Each structure stands twice: as structure tokens, then as C-alpha cells.
Amino acid sequence: MSAARLRRRKLVNAVMLRTTGACAIGIAAVLLGILGYLFLNGIGSLSLDFFTQLPKPVGETGGGMANAIVGSAKILGMAVVVGVPLGFLGGVYLAEYAGATGQFVVRYVTDLLNGVPSIVIGIFAYALVVLPAKQFSAYAGGVALGMMMIPIAVRSTEEFLRAVPRGLREAALALGAPKWKVLVTVVVPAARDGIITGIILNLARVAGETAPLLFTAFSNRFWSEGLNEPTATLPVMIYTYAISPYDDWHRQAWAAGFVLLMLVVTMNIAARMLMARSPLRGAR
Amino acid sequence: MRVAGSTSPEHAPTTSLRRRLLGGDEIARFIVTAAAAGILIACGLLVYELWVSSGAARHEFGWSFITGRTWDPNAGEFGAWPFVVGTTVTSAIALLIAVPAGVGAAIFLAELAPRRVSDFLAFCIELLAAVPSVIYGLLGVFILVPVMKVLVDGPLKAALGWLPIFSGPFYGVSTLTAGVLLALMVLPFIVSVSRQVLLSVPTEQREAALALGATRWETTWNVVLPYAKRGIYGSAFLALARALGETMAVTMVIGNSPQLQASLLAPGYSIAAVVANEFTEATGDLYVSALIALGLVLFGLTVVINGLARLLVASTSTRATAVQ
Numbered sequence: 001m002s003a004a005r006l007r008r009r010k011l012v013n014a015v016m017l018r019t020t021g022a023c024a025i026g027i028a029a030v031l032l033g034i035l036g037y038l039f040l041n042g043i044g045s046l047s048l049d050f051f052t053q054l055p056k057p058v059g060e061t062g063g064g065m066a067n068a069i070v071g072s073a074k075i076l077g078m079a080v081v082v083g084v085p086l087g088f089l090g091g092v093y094l095a096e097y098a099g100a101t102g103q104f105v106v107r108y109v110t111d112l113l114n115g116v117p118s119i120v121i122g123i124f125a126y127a128l129v130v131l132p133a134k135q136f137s138a139y140a141g142g143v144a145l146g147m148m149m150i151p152i153a154v155r156s157t158e159e160f161l162r163a164v165p166r167g168l169r170e171a172a173l174a175l176g177a178p179k180w181k182v183l184v185t186v187v188v189p190a191a192r193d194g195i196i197t198g199i200i201l202n203l204a205r206v207a208g209e210t211a212p213l214l215f216t217a218f219s220n221r222f223w224s225e226g227l228n229e230p231t232a233t234l235p236v237m238i239y240t241y242a243i244s245p246y247d248d249w250h251r252q253a254w255a256a257g258f259v260l261l262m263l264v265v266t267m268n269i270a271a272r273m274l275m276a277r278s279p280l281r282g283a284r
Numbered sequence: 285m286r287v288a289g290s291t292s293p294e295h296a297p298t299t300s301l302r303r304r305l306l307g308g309d310e311i312a313r314f315i316v317t318a319a320a321a322g323i324l325i326a327c328g329l330l331v332y333e334l335w336v337s338s339g340a341a342r343h344e345f346g347w348s349f350i351t352g353r354t355w356d357p358n359a360g361e362f363g364a365w366p367f368v369v370g371t372t373v374t375s376a377i378a379l380l381i382a383v384p385a386g387v388g389a390a391i392f393l394a395e396l397a398p399r400r401v402s403d404f405l406a407f408c409i410e411l412l413a414a415v416p417s418v419i420y421g422l423l424g425v426f427i428l429v430p431v432m433k434v435l436v437d438g439p440l441k442a443a444l445g446w447l448p449i450f451s452g453p454f455y456g457v458s459t460l461t462a463g464v465l466l467a468l469m470v471l472p473f474i475v476s477v478s479r480q481v482l483l484s485v486p487t488e489q490r491e492a493a494l495a496l497g498a499t500r501w502e503t504t505w506n507v508v509l510p511y512a513k514r515g516i517y518g519s520a521f522l523a524l525a526r527a528l529g530e531t532m533a534v535t536m537v538i539g540n541s542p543q544l545q546a547s548l549l550a551p552g553y554s555i556a557a558v559v560a561n562e563f564t565e566a567t568g569d570l571y572v573s574a575l576i577a578l579g580l581v582l583f584g585l586t587v588v589i590n591g592l593a594r595l596l597v598a599s600t601s602t603r604a605t606a607v608q
Binding site for chain 2: 009010012013016017019020021022023024026027028030031032034035037038085086087088089090092093094096097098102105106109110111112113115116117118119120121122123124126127128147150154178179180181183201204205207208209210211214215218235238239242243250253254257260261264265268269
């Protein structure tokens with residue numbers, strides 16, 4: 001092999017490897033840079049009013065997003081009620097009861113549902129809840145987000161149930177317990193940390209969803225009473241405020257963005273910590 | 285469960301059913317099966333609602349709904365072509381940027397970086413994947429749009445303005461900006477999936493190539509990447525499905541103009557963005573149903589793309605380079 005060729009190969013090697021390093025560092029720098037910007041800008045825009053005040057009428061400065069914070073909490077609560085039980089039981093079905101056909105069908109459909117764009121889910125909730133009720137409501141928003149939670153709830157429940165060691169089940173069954181009792185008292189508690197982690201990550205994912213809320217929960221500049229009224233949420237407020245022409249609203253959009261990001265990041269880190277101490281760590 | 289009583293053989297099946305009912309197993313099975321059926325029904329309902337609610341537009345325009353070039357709600361004319369183009373072009377730009385950069389970064393993380401650095405960076409990148417799209421939109425509006433206008437659009441037009449795709453006036457909000465923002469959004473996704481795929485390539489493969497005298501890069505390019513090829517394609521397809529359906533970030537930076545324009549520097553529109561912008565303001569059954577038909581188009585598109593991605597990923601997993 002000629003020396004020139006070897007030199008060329010070494011040159012290509014050095015150049016390409018450095019390029020990949022540049023890609024990694026570039027991506028990390030750009031992404032962390034913009035998030036750092038959000039962090040600094042958001043923390044500077046944050047005030048106590050943001051958490052305690054209603055939005056001020058257009059044109060007046062000040063005010064906060066207290067109603068949107070409560071609204072987001074309401075809708076996420078609704079989403080958990082709609083999505084988690086169905087998803088959890090679906091996951092139990094897949095892991096413990098389904099035959100080959102049932103597994104294939106349920107998996108296929110949940111994968112399909114997982115890939116449906118969030119805006120399409122919004123249209124669905126609009127047609128299903130808003131149109132018959134002739135009203136935007138927290139219910140509709142909750143149904144939309146709950147629907148989005150189902151596929152991941154199914155998947156994570158199934159995975160963690162499957163990760164429970166066979167020996168545990170067999171020991172319980174050998175004691176003469178019926179299958180459901182084994183599930184309720186042995187298998188599900190063993191997988192509990194994992195399942196809760198899955199739910200937290202799932203919730204973090206839908207907490208930032210905006211598109212499906214635009215025409216289900218809509219928005220509201222005042223407190224919404226109960227669940228049957230148009231309801232403000234943080235993500236929708238960020239959207240409305242960011243595209244508005246007012247500087248003060250831009251400032252509040254940054255503050256809201258910061259709060260939402262902190263919420264999502266905290267949930268993610270909490271979930272990871274919970275997983276780290278779980279004996280089923282290797283499951284995911 | 286207590287030992288069964290003195291059951292005569294001919295009554296065995298009924299008793300056993302009753303016993304199982306009392307034991308609760310049949311009830312448990314019924315509950316979870318009902319939940320699974322509920323999920324299937326919910327999904328069926330989704331397709332049904334989309335199909336029925338878009339009926340008026342489908343009957344009025346048929347297939348020309350997709351190919352029609354005019355979107356004029358006042359005149360009752362609804363053609364989705366500009367939006368289909370917008371969605372396709374922004375997603376294509378996103379993949380053109382994100383796939384090479386993302387795979388490059390994944391190679392660095394999986395092949396070169398020390399394991400602890402790699403794990404830490406991967407953790408950061410996965411956190412970035414969890415950032416809500418409206419926050420990317422916020423950053424897009426206030427950072428990316430001005431940056432694109434000054435640093436990218438201007439020089440591009442000066443250098444390549446003779447190409448139709450870089451011609452005409454520019455305002456910062458454009459198809460190109462939306463594509464770049466989408467690229468940023470799908471990058472974390474591509475990096476983390478590709479990294480996992482690369483890490484699952486057996487070490488022997490690398491050692492064999494290195495032992496034959498290949499350089500580090502030659503090993504990666506000729507041995508590791510081909511081995512992980514399908515998993516990486518799968519990650520690109522999943523990213524594509526995400527980009528196609530992405531709504532908020534695109535809506536906020538694409539400029540929202542239903543005119544079909546050749547220039548990437550001009551404002552455009554995407555399917556999801558139209559639905560997000562016009563749905564609550566739509567008046568008249570035909571208008572609403574046209575918007576829902578757009579949702580149906582988007583649904584169809586993502587189902588196909590997701591299906592392809594699953595096939596690719598699944599065919600890789602069978603070769604023991606599982607993605608997840």
C-alpha cells in the first residue's frame with residue numbers, strides 16, 4: 001500500500017471523525033443555547049403576578065396567567081382520568097391475557113394511535129364532544145389529551161408487567177391464589193415504580209400539547225367554572241401571546257414558556273429518578 | 285382457592301365456570317378485555333368521525349380536493365395542494381438537515397465519545413426531545429426568524445438568487461424557516477434512536493474491521509453503518525412522521541400564506557397549520573368539513589409513513605439490532 005494512499009486514508013479518517021464531533025457539539029450547543037436563552041429570558045419575565053393574577057384586558061400591561069395554570073391542571077387531570085385507566089387495563093390485557101391475535105390487533109391499533117398527529121386528535125375531540133355539546137370545554141380538552149395518553153400508557157404498562165420475574169408469579173400461583181389476585185397483589189405492585197414512571201413521562205408529554213386544545217378547550221381570559229366552559233391553558237396562552245403584537249404579552253409568553261418547560265423537565269427528571277431506584281431498571 | 289367440592293363429573297364444566305366467576309378470574313378477564321376493546325373502539329371512532337365529518341368536502345370536490353390549487357373560503361373553493369406542498373417541503377428540508385447532522389452526532393456519541401460523556405449528552409438530548417412544540421415555536425418566533433432573515437435568507441438570495449427557490453423578497457417567516465425549526469425539533473429524536481441502534485451493533489464487527497487494518501472511520505462507514513442501516517432509516521421515518529404532523533411550531537414561523545410560491549424564502553402554509561389557524565373561525569359546513577378533510581389527509585399520510593417506519597424497524601430488530 002503506497003504511502004500516499006495511507007496518508008489519504010488517515011486524512012479522511014481524521015476529517016470525518018472530527019466532523020461527527022462537530023455535529024454532536026454543534027447540536028448540543030444550539031439546542032442548549034436556545035433553551036438557555038429561554039431560561040434567562042423567562043426567569044427575568046417572571047413575577048408573582050404571573051401566578052396570582054388574571055390576564056389584563058388588551059392594551060393594559062401587567063396581569064398574569066393564574067387561570068391558565070389552574071386550567072392546565074384541570075385538563076391534565078381530566079386527561080389522566082380518561083387515558084390512564086383505559087391504557088393501564090389495555091396494557092394488563094396485552095401482558096397477561098391476550099392471545100396472539102389480540103396482541104397483534106391491540107398493538108397495531110395503539111401504534112397507529114400513537115402516530116396520529118395531535119391536531120387530528122383535536123379534530124376528533126371536537127367532533128365527538130364539542131359539536132354535540134355546542135360548547136368548548138375542559139371535558140373536550142381532557143378527552144383529546146387523554147386519547148393521546150392511551151398508547152404510551154398501554155405500552156409502558158405492558159413492558160413493566162412483562163419485566164416482573166416469572167418466579168414471583170409462580171410463587172403466588174403456587175400458593176393457590178387466583179390469577180387476578182396474583183396480578184393485583186403481586187405483579188402490579190412489583191411493577192408499580194415503572195408504571196408510575198410511565199404515567200409521569202406520559203403526562204409530561206401531553207402537558208405541553210397545544211394543537212389539540214385550540215378548538216376543544218379553546219381559551220378564556222377569565223376563570224372558568226367547573227369543567228363545562230372554555231378553559232385557558234398554559235400552552236395555548238403561550239401561542240396566543242407569542243403571535244400577538246404586544247411587547248408585554250411577549251414578555252408573559254416567555255414567562256409562561258419558562259414555567260411550562262420547568263414543569264416538563266421536572267417531571268422528566270423525577271420519572272428518571274424513580275426509575276433509577278426501581279429494581280426493574282433494565283426494563284426500558 | 286379452596287379445593288373443589290364433591291362435583292360429579294357431568295357437572296364439571298358449569299361448576300368450574302361458576303367457581304372461576306366466584307374466584308374473580310373471569311371478571312378480571314372481562315374487565316381488561318373490555319378496556320382493550322374500548323381502545324379499539326376509540327380508535328375506530330376517530331377514523332369514523334374524520335370520515336363522516338369530512339363528507340361534505342369529499343362529495344363536493346372528490347380527489348380534486350387534494351390537487352386543487354386555490355384555497356378561498358369566501359368563494360367556497362377548497363384546494364389543498366398548496367398545503368400538501370408546504371407540509372412535504374418543510375418536512376423534506378427538516379430531514380435533509382437533521383438526518384446527516386443527527387447521524388453524525390450519533391456516530392460521535394456511540395463510537396468515539398467516552399461512555400460517560402456519551403450517556404450524559406444523550407440524556408440532555410433526550411430531555412430536549414421532551415420540550416413541547418409550542419416552546420420551539422416561541423423560540424422560533426423570537427430567535428430563529430430574525431436570525432434567518434439576517435444571517436441566512438439574505439446571503440442565500442445574494443449567492444443563489446438566480447434559482448427560483450431562493451428568489452423574491454424575504455421576511456424571515458418562510459417555508460425554509462419552518463423547515464429549519466422542524467429540523468431542530470426532530471434532531472434529538474434522530475440522535476437518540478440512531479445512537480441506540482449504533483450501540484447495539486456487536487463489538488466483534490468493529491474489531492474484525494479494525495484488525496484488517498481499516499481506520500476508525502472506514503470501520504464506521506463500511507461496517508457499522510451498513511449493519512445499523514435499517515434502524516437508522518426507521519428513525520428517519522419516525523422523524524418524518526413527526527415532522528408531517530407538527531403543528532404549533534410550524535404555524536408560528538411559516539408565514540401562513542395559502543399562495544403557492546416557488547421560493548423557499550417566501551411565506552408558505554402547511555396542512556396542520558391551516559387547521560390550527562382556521563378551524564375556530566371557519567363558518568359554514570363546507571368550510572369546516574374541508575378543514576376536517578385536511579385532517580383526514582394528514583392522518584392518511586402519517587399512517588402510511590408510520591407503517592413504513594415500523595416495518596423497517598421491525599425488520600432490523602429481527603437481526604438483533606433492536607431499536608427499542
